[in-house]
Amino acid sequence: MTPAYRRFSSFPMHRRRLLTTAAGIALMPLARGQRTRMARIGWLGWIGAEGASASTLVLAAFRAGLADRGWVEGRDYELLVRDGDRERSAELAAELVRADADLLVAQGPMVFGAKTVTGTKPVIFNLGGDPVEAGLVASLSHPGGHLTGVTSLSPELAGKRLELLKLAMPRGSAHVAVIANAMHAGFAIERDAVDAAARRLGLALAWHPLKSVADMEAALPRIAQGGAGALLAVPDNLINSQAPALARFTSARRLPSISGWAAFAEAGNLMSYGPNVHAYFRQMAAIADRLLRGARAADLAVEQPRDIELVINARVARALGLALPAELQLRADRWIE
Amino acid sequence: MPTAGSNEPPPWPLWWRSALVRRYAAAFALLVSLPLLAYAAWSATQVYRQQRDALAAVQTAQADAAAARIQQFLRTIELQLAWLTALPWTGDGAPQRRLDALRALRQTPAIADIALIDGQGRERVAESRLELGRIDSMADRSASPAFSGAREARGAYYGDVRFRKGSEPFMTIAVAGPGDEAGVAIAEVSLKHIWDVVSRIRIGDEGIVYVVDPAGRLIAHPDINLVLQNTNLSRVLQVFEAQQRAGPGTPPAVRMAGTGGAPVLASSVVLAPPGWRVIVEQGLNEADALMLNESEIKERREARYLGFLGCCGL
Numbered sequence: 001m002t003p004a005y006r007r008f009s010s011f012p013m014h015r016r017r018l019l020t021t022a023a024g025i026a027l028m029p030l031a032r033g034q035r036t037r038m039a040r041i042g043w044l045g046w047i048g049a050e051g052a053s054a055s056t057l058v059l060a061a062f063r064a065g066l067a068d069r070g071w072v073e074g075r076d077y078e079l080l081v082r083d084g085d086r087e088r089s090a091e092l093a094a095e096l097v098r099a100d101a102d103l104l105v106a107q108g109p110m111v112f113g114a115k116t117v118t119g120t121k122p123v124i125f126n127l128g129g130d131p132v133e134a135g136l137v138a139s140l141s142h143p144g145g146h147l148t149g150v151t152s153l154s155p156e157l158a159g160k161r162l163e164l165l166k167l168a169m170p171r172g173s174a175h176v177a178v179i180a181n182a183m184h185a186g187f188a189i190e191r192d193a194v195d196a197a198a199r200r201l202g203l204a205l206a207w208h209p210l211k212s213v214a215d216m217e218a219a220l221p222r223i224a225q226g227g228a229g230a231l232l233a234v235p236d237n238l239i240n241s242q243a244p245a246l247a248r249f250t251s252a253r254r255l256p257s258i259s260g261w262a263a264f265a266e267a268g269n270l271m272s273y274g275p276n277v278h279a280y281f282r283q284m285a286a287i288a289d290r291l292l293r294g295a296r297a298a299d300l301a302v303e304q305p306r307d308i309e310l311v312i313n314a315r316v317a318r319a320l321g322l323a324l325p326a327e328l329q330l331r332a333d334r335w336i337e
Numbered sequence: 338m339p340t341a342g343s344n345e346p347p348p349w350p351l352w353w354r355s356a357l358v359r360r361y362a363a364a365f366a367l368l369v370s371l372p373l374l375a376y377a378a379w380s381a382t383q384v385y386r387q388q389r390d391a392l393a394a395v396q397t398a399q400a401d402a403a404a405a406r407i408q409q410f411l412r413t414i415e416l417q418l419a420w421l422t423a424l425p426w427t428g429d430g431a432p433q434r435r436l437d438a439l440r441a442l443r444q445t446p447a448i449a450d451i452a453l454i455d456g457q458g459r460e461r462v463a464e465s466r467l468e469l470g471r472i473d474s475m476a477d478r479s480a481s482p483a484f485s486g487a488r489e490a491r492g493a494y495y496g497d498v499r500f501r502k503g504s505e506p507f508m509t510i511a512v513a514g515p516g517d518e519a520g521v522a523i524a525e526v527s528l529k530h531i532w533d534v535v536s537r538i539r540i541g542d543e544g545i546v547y548v549v550d551p552a553g554r555l556i557a558h559p560d561i562n563l564v565l566q567n568t569n570l571s572r573v574l575q576v577f578e579a580q581q582r583a584g585p586g587t588p589p590a591v592r593m594a595g596t597g598g599a600p601v602l603a604s605s606v607v608l609a610p611p612g613w614r615v616i617v618e619q620g621l622n623e624a625d626a627l628m629l630n631e632s633e634i635k636e637r638r639e640a641r642y643l644g645f646l647g648c649c650g651l
Contacts, residue, residue: 301565
């Protein structure tokens with residue numbers, strides 16, 4: 001028995017192990033650094049027409065939602081923003097994937113391009129229509145793939161807006177002008193829903209499909225000549241971006257108007273009826289939070305907006321000389337003074 | 338380790354070398370320490386059991402409090418509907434009732450749709466957040482379970498929970514007015530709003546409260562995603578139902594796999610009219626920590642006492 005020798009002979013073994021351990025410890029901060037690097041969120045904003053980015057409003061709400069959950073921009077995450085139209089969605093999504101984004105947030109129809117290029121990277125969408133019908137998810141409760149998000153019930157709400165608008169219209173008028181972005185993914189579905197509602201409500205509609213801001217500028221004089229008693233603006237980014245211009249038009253022509261997001265009424269139009277934009281994009285941020293913490297998109301149910309709000313601009317109502325009926329006043333969740 | 342070359346035993350005192358004394362001492366030590374050990378073990382189990390029962394009582398009280406708040410949520414809706422049916426129907430009452438229905442929608446965000454049915458079962462007013470309103474449609478709704486259910490109950494009727502578009506939980510609540518020819522108010526209620534209630538209830542540091550319907554489906558949970566996924570919790574329900582059948586009194590907290598996957602201690606109460614089960618669950622570590630805080634002190638004291646006695650015995 002020569003324990004001293006045995007110890008000596010095993011020493012090289014120890015040394016190797018020691019070296020690897022030391023190297024491992026030395027490299028650990030690097031490996032950790034890689035894991036806890038700043039999360040990278042790719043934002044795929046949708047510009048329905050030239051220069052009409054409506055990302056700012058929703059981006060602010062999305063950022064606030066992340067802040068609620070303790071994410072500090074610049075410290076915990078960075079946001080890579082790419083704006084474009086549907087045709088460029090795949091290209092822009094690929095760009096974000098190359099930039100090593102951990103997940104993509106795709107606005108409106110941008111999800112259709114994102115879906116094809118992101119492989120297994122999670123994509124959060126917000127879609128007006130039904131994501132199951134659109135083929136994005138297997139079901140709302142179990143999306144099953146790498147896509148999940150929120151859906152805003154637009155077709156259902158489209159008809160309801162017309163009903164509310166009718167309440168604000170002066171008596172004897174049954175003619176409503178409708179402007180909508182014809183490039184919108186759900187345009188046909190919403191058009192059917194609005195037409196069906198109009199038949200039930202006994203209203204005559206004049207449709208003005210648009211493809212660009214220039215189209216809208218051309219449409220406004222036609223609406224004025226058509227003698228419409230009210231204006232329904234089917235909400236989407238193009239229409240949202242033109243809310244101030246529409247406000248100038250509707251106040252000049254003394255037209256009651258309605259659209260989907262509160263910003264439309266805040267810009268000086270009469271009403272909006274739709275999801276609360278802050279709550280809605282906070283829901284999206286909550287999904288992003290869970291995905292960044294390791295949840296799988298396949299397991300995160302698609303959410304619907306919880307609160308639908310009617311916002312009425314009281315200033316505009318007075319300026320238009322409208323006597324809003326009790327049915328409308330009782331429904332208002334918020335008044336803008 | 339024994340050192341080499343010290344093989345001789347230590348020199349014991351003379352009296353100890355007598356075999357009889359040694360046997361006598363061993364027997365005495367055994368006789369004293371065995372019962373003591375047994376007593377300590379028994380007392381430790383007793384203390385643990387007491388603590389577990391106390392925890393169950395606390396959890397049950399918390400579940401009761403949570404149930405009371407959920408009941409309040411349902412009562413608010415019932416009251417709104419009761420107002421809408423307080424007066425008998427007249428031929429031209431619909432426009433005024435419509436305003437009342439709109440007021441109820443405005444005041445209670447959880448109500449998605451309201452329908453007012455007259456004594457003959459005809460729909461007079463229908464208002465919704467999504468669909469177009471109807472007034473005096475006179476559609477026959479006398480055969481609907483909500484109408485007959487509320488009339489039979491002479492009060493509130495609770496329908497089954499169902500998931501709209503396979504995801505969001507909804508339930509029909511209907512209330513009949515007084516009298517045989519009373520009208521009925523039927524509301525579609527979004528149960529997603531119970532989230533406001535359950536997410537605000539704090540049970541210790543990480544404990545939660547959630548609600549399961551009689552079919553075992555999760556209808557309210559602080560993690561809304563589990564609800565939207567239509568999580569089936571029949572296994573949890575079965576555990577509690579078996580416990581309930583076993584006998585009256587506060588049953589002990591149940592050890593099970595929690596909704597988050599980790600082991601938990603859980604207690605539950607039944608919310609009477611809809612028959613929902615309100616469940617409180619607390620992570621095992623947290624629950625154990627609570628119990629140890631109390632029982633640890635007692636056990637340590639006993640251990641010291643025992644050690645002292647053991648020394649004396651030897």
